[in-house]
Amino acid sequence: MPYIGNPSVIVFDVNETLLDLTTLEPVFDRIFGDAAVMRDWFAQLILYSEALTLSGLYTPFGELAGGTLRMVGETKGIEIRDSDIDDLKDHIGSMPALSDVAPALEKLHNAGFRLVTLTNSPPGPSPKPLDRAGLSGFFERSFSVDDVGRFKPAPETYQSVAQTLNVDLADLCMVACHLWDTIGAQAAGCAGALVARPGNAVMHAEGVPLPDIVSENMVHLADQIIALWATPQTE
Numbered sequence: 007m008p009y010i011g012n013p014s015v016i017v018f019d020v021n022e023t024l025l026d027l028t029t030l031e032p033v034f035d036r037i038f039g040d041a042a043v044m045r046d047w048f049a050q051l052i053l054y055s056e057a058l059t060l061s062g063l064y065t066p067f068g069e070l071a072g073g074t075l076r077m078v079g080e081t082k083g084i085e086i087r088d089s090d091i092d093d094l095k096d097h098i099g100s101m102p103a104l105s106d107v108a109p110a111l112e113k114l115h116n117a118g119f120r121l122v123t124l125t126n127s128p129p130g131p132s133p134k135p136l137d138r139a140g141l142s143g144f145f146e147r148s149f150s151v152d153d154v155g156r157f158k159p160a161p162e163t164y165q166s167v168a169q170t171l172n173v174d175l176a177d178l179c180m181v182a183c184h185l186w187d188t189i190g191a192q193a194a195g196c197a198g199a200l201v202a203r204p205g206n207a208v209m210h211a212e213g214v215p216l217p218d219i220v221s222e223n224m225v226h227l228a229d230q231i232i233a234l235w236a237t238p239q240t241e
Contacts, residue, residue, distance in 0.1 A: 009176075009192065009196075009197045009198070009218050011174075011176035011177065011197060012177075012235050012237070013119075013176070013177050013178055013179035013196070013197050013235055014119060014120060014173070014177050014235075015119070015120040015121075015122060015167075015171060015173060015177055015178050015179070016114055016119050016120070016121050016122075016178075016179050016181055016231065017122050017123070017124050017149075017164075017167055017178050017179065017180045017181065017191070017196070018121065018122070018123045018124070018145075018181045018182075019123070019124065019125065019158075019180070019181065019182035019183065019184065019187050020123050020124075020125040020127065020135070020136070021098075021101075021125065021126070021127065022048075022183050022184070022203060022206075023181065023182050023183045023184075023201060023203070024103060024104065024107050024123070024136075024139070024141060025101035025102065025103060025104065025135060025136075025139055026101050026102050026103070026104050027044075027048065027101065028044075029097060029100075029101050029102060030044050030094065030097050030098065030101070031044050032097075033090075033093055033094050033097050034047065036093075037079070037084065037086070037090055038079075038082060038084060043078065043082075045205065046078060047074055047075060047078050050074050050077065050078060051067075051070060051071055051074045052184075052186070054070060054073075054074060055067065055070055055126060055157040056157060056159075056186075058070070058157065059156045059157045059160050064155040064156065064157075066128045066152060067126045067127045067128055067151075067152075067157070068095060068098075068127065068128060071094065071095070071098070072091040072094070072095070075090065075091060075094060076091075098127075098135070099130070099135055099138070100135070100138055101135060101139065102138075102139055103139040103140060103141050104203075104224070106223050106224040106225050107141065107224055108140070108141065108144075109224075109225050110224040110225045110227065110228035111141065111144040111228075112144070113225065113228045113229070113232065114228050114231065114232065115144055117232045117236045118236065118237075119231070119235075119236070120146055120171075121144055121145050121146060122145055122146050122147045122148065122149060122167065122171070123136065123145055123147075123148045123149060124149045124150075124151070124158070124163065124164070124167055124180070125148070125149070125150055125151070126150075126151050126157050126158055127150060128150050128152040129148075129150050129152060134148070136148065147170070147171070149166065149167050149170070151163045153166055154166045158186075158187055158190055159186050159187055159189060159190020159191070159193070160190065161190065161193065161194040163190070164178065164180065164190065164191050164194040164195075164196055165194060174195075175194055175195035175196050176195055176196070176197075178191070178196040178197070179196060179197035179198070179199055179218075179231065179235070180192075180196050180197070180198050180199070181199045181200075181201065181227065182198075182199075182200065182201070183200065183201045183202065183203040183206045184206060185200060185206065185207070185208060185209055185217070188200050188215075188217045189214065189215055192215045192217075192218075193215070197218045197219075197235075198215070198217040198218055198219075199217055199218060199219040199220075199221075199227055199230075199231060200217035200219070200220045200221075201221060201222070201223070201224050201227050202220060202221065202222045203222075208220055218234075219231060219234070
């Protein structure tokens with residue numbers, strides 16, 4: 007069923023949606039001699055985060071990231087050292103913003119929307135990744151799935167944001183570059199907007215909800231959100 011609400015809160019995924027995941031590739035090139043292994047590692051990381059949630063288990067995303075790196079190393083016959091995991095975590099914590107993000111956030115902020123983030127990553131000490139990327143000033147709150155002990159796309163993750171902000175789920179629009187995230191948000195009752203970063207796309211299959219908005223560029227996606235849902239009171 008298509009979304010028929012009018013969201014006032016735009017909820018952003020962080021990793022790869024706002025921050026440049028490709029800056030992790032040098033770590034994988036150094037360890038494996040192949041930067042493309044980063045994509046295999048990230049896909050496995052998401053797979054096992056969802057497997058834990060479906061199994062009723064939880065471990066912080068950073069720990070899971072290191073464990074997944076060791077697992078990928080074992081499958082490729084390469085020993086992963088503690089220093090490799092530290093290097094990966096350092097790179098994760100310093101990913102820069104993608105070039106289309108700040109202009110899009112400014113447009114949405116000026117249009118009167120409330121902006122927050124929701125990430126699988128646990129909260130950490132300052133400066134946080136969004137601080138380092140120069141984006142934190144755009145956001146009212148930064149939410150982590152660590153608060154509910156379940157990873158996206160579990161419905162509790164989106165519900166927690168709505169409950170904390172004292173709004174309905176229909177008041178939220180989830181912006182992500184991963185279809186599994188927009189699927190989860192839409193199934194929970196939110197709107198979904200997909201920024202189709204390289205390597206990410208819409209799935210056309212029976213029973214799979216299409217995002218309400220799709221764009222390859224965050225600025226264009228923001229323009230569509232404003233055109234659809236900005237009201238005279240928020241313009």
